Amino acid sequence: MTSTLPSSIPSLSITPDSAPLPISLRIRERLDAAGVAYLANDNIADHLRDGELEQLEIEVAGKVRELLRSLVIDIDKDHNTEETAERVARMYLHEVFKGRYHEQPKIASFPNVKKLDEIYTVGPITVRSACSHHLVPILGNCWIGIKPGDRVIGLSKFSRVADWVFSRPHIQEEAVMILADEIERLCEPQGLAILVKAQHYCMKWRGVKEPQTSMVNSVVRGDFRIDPSLKAEFFELVKQQECMLST
């Protein structure tokens, strides 16, 4: 990915007797004043002004440079880490945590003119995230089951919204709930079921170093919650989709 850094920084508000406030501080003050939460798995795109993301990228790169220096890495002499700070800033803001800083992809919904009320499932959808505790990857698969309501969205849009939601620091329990909230908002289904199976690199790569352990969790809403046969049908369809992977 090429750098998104502008060649010049938009002017910062500088008062005569004070240094310019870091852009992250100005954004946090604005969010605090508006009473808006900015937890690791929140999206703040609606509260960023033109040019601020570019300023944030420059600020984060500076902090990562200092982190590398604190790790006693000679970034001035080490050709391999020469632009690591800029890459890491870009990666956080525009790739792995883009779901915090970028708006939700445009997702059109269509009327369910045939009044379809049978369930369907989509999956596996690859999900990539990072745990809020160590900021190391969570990689897995997600399945979504829908009993449609008055509106439907395109199949590919489930992947797009899942990618946007998961591209934030998370714990898996909350990630699934947030994805469910977004899908309910987008197409108001009569029933919604989501299953996520993921491997947490904070358990594989470090810590207890369990290479095979995964976390599996689900959320069921609407008709899936009140009708056990519908819920069972969802898990049966997921099983069939998993079998298709091995054929």
Ligand SMILES: Nc1nc2c(ncn2[C@@H]2O[C@H](COP(=O)(O)OP(=O)(O)OP(=O)(O)O)[C@@H](O)[C@H]2O)c(=O)[nH]1
């Ligand atoms: N419930 C839950 N726990 C998670 C998730 N992702 C990571 N964790 C765990 O959260 C814990 C982080 O908190 P601490 O126990 O304070 O971290 P730690 O001392 O580095 O723990 P160890 O991983 O045991 O070395 C770790 O045990 C992780 O394995 C998740 O999505 N859900």
